[in-house]
Amino acid sequence: MDITTIGFDLAKTVFQVHGADGEGRPVLRRKLRRGKVLAFFAGLPSCLVGMEACASAHYWARELQALGHEVRLIPPQYVRPFVKTNKNDAADAEAICEAVTRPTMRFAPAKSTEQQSVLMLHRARELLVRQRTMVINALRGHCAEFGLIVAQGASKVEELVAIIEDPGDVRLPPLAREALGSLVEQLRSAQARIKQLEATPSCDDPRRRCHHRDRAGRNDRRWRAIPLGPTALGLARSRAPATLEWRKGQAGAHIEARGRLYQAPARAWRANRAALAPRQAGHAIRLDRPTPGPAADERRPGRHGQ
Secondary structure: OOOOEEEEEOOOOEEEEEEEOOOOOEEEEEEEEHHHHHHHHHOOOOOEEEEEOOOOHHHHHHHHHHOOOEEEEEOHHHHHHHOOOOOOHHHHHHHHHHHOOOOOOOOEOOOOHHHHHHHHHHHHHHHHHHHHHHHHHHHHHHHHOOOOOOOOOHHHHHHHHHHHHOOOOOOOOHHHHHHHHHHHHHHHHHHHHHHHHHOOOOOOOHHHOOOOOOOOOOOOHHHHOOOOOHHHHHHHHOOOOOOOHHHOOOHHHHHHHHHHHHHHHHHHHHHHHHHHHHHHHHHHHHHOOOOOOHHHHHHOOOHHHO
16 A cells, blocks of 8 residues: 555544545545554654644644654645535545645644743733733722722722722622632732743743733833744744734734725725815705706706606
């Protein structure tokens, strides 16, 4: 059995393998349990293995490369056009096997364990920041029920925390103070873990530390010139070349891109409005004239289909 190309459809438990020979004819279709995957590929000669760039793809790419196979990761959106029938594991494996041999296909490089660790550091911090925001919003909403309002900003929440932790403040009932105290503890825990991750070096290069751009040195222009999350953006680019913008994780970048998107339509709208302004002004003047009566309408040629 001469197998040169394999389409490997990843899953949690049961994997699908589709093998083809040098002429593209299918010669192998098999299901594999997770524990038998490495033993199966170890018994095959070196061949081209295609996989979708999805969860656990980089792990399997490293394992198969260690066995001597050439592994290429394909973004899932590039595999979808090659699915001939209803979507299932066998059809996906066949589509991957066909897509990986296309000369113009785009591939995503497999990440190393260090690269995945750095990206995981950024994602863990992003999750903790979202949880901190949720707790802050909950504290604001609950305190607003008792008329306790503070200014906007995460730093201003400390005023609410001081009220909650002050047992002598009669504006909060004891039961509400107890409930809000658990939220304060969760907020403290999230803040401590975020600071711990921000202080964790991801490599020898200080620019790759998981810091905020401003927090790394508010008066240091060199730190301000470094984009936020350079490692997160760089590593995320290796996942899907066609979908880079959504991995930036910067609200400012999305707002700037949206502004550029609407600049051309806005300019066209203003140009059309300027061109129609004289015509609209003249039309307004004509409306000031007395409306012609029925006799004038009857004198118009072609009136009522005539």
